[in-house]
Amino acid sequence: MPKVPALKGHTRNRPKRDAIHPNSRKAGQLSRDQAHKDRVDKRKAAYDTAVSNKVTKLMWFREHIDDSKDSYSYGETVQLIEKYLGRLDGELDTILEQQGLPHQKGRRHASREDQIRSTMLQERHLLEGPGFEAPDLTDPKVLKAFKSWWGEEHLLPNLKLRKYRSRPSDDSLPVLNDDNM
Template identity: 35%
Template sequence: MVSNNKKHTMKSIKNKDMIHPSSRKAQQITRVVLRKDRLEQRQKNRTAHAHTRTERHLWFRHAVPEDVVSLTRPQCHALVEEYLGRYNEEYQSLLALHRPGKVRPKAAREDLLAGLMAQERQEYASGFEIPDFTSPKNLKLLREWDGDVNSMLRIKVIRVHEPKQTSKMAASIAGAAAAGLATSIASDKSSMAMQE
């Protein structure tokens, strides 16, 4: 039996008014509706991700002074730390509303900020995408950018890791390399001993 890979739409399904709930036509309609919902959800996710990236690029564009031609890696890390701390004052003011001994529920904004700050910190630990400020050409492109999502692809981005995480990763890589070197030396010695 040949599989039917054709994507059905609601327009292509005929007589959808009078169908049996267990029929093939009912299954087709169910698949069409589920596919439509899935595609709409993907589009919403893409739009939300593009909106987040656009806001981030705009924030970094306005944070870099106009007279700066390029930035070094430590300056990029300082800029990312400033970006991650942009909600600290608002969060602290929401925490100050809690009085000792009084039961007061958390504000919705407080939970939202706490989740957002934790998510961004985690992203910085695993790799935070920012425009490449080390390239003068890329910085010029960022300053000329009009905020359009489609033209944002011209701007080169780099992934920076939290310096603490970078040192941990380097130590683990060095440890693994040393362990691998030690095992290779031991295997070389054992193979030489067998040859003798």
């Protein structure tokens, strides 16, 4: 039978060490290492969730664009975003119908209803305020690249996104002076 090589500095039949004292340097080192791993895992999970949400949103746009168009106008893109904002209306109506049943007490699916309402409110605020991020469908080159994209996360940086507002910003409006009147 072949000999099992002993690990350097260790023996096979060595008794296990006692527990580490909580105030020792080793305990502090282990707790710092664990805290670091937890922070890294938490940030990675948040990043993965954000990328997944962005891919889901862009895939909705990819499925709902007209393949025959070479480019969209700003207004057409805003209309498409409005359609995107209404994507959860059917589910919300279904939940409200279930809550309206006379023999049911309480709010059924209350957490999902609250989540939908919160999402709709947040997205509406983005469209009316700082801008809703969507693919730049006004540029024919970007639209062509977007049409060939099918949800690959590694190609996400190649897609050009733009912020759209439901009403144009004050910077784009012409300035009226009293002299012109």
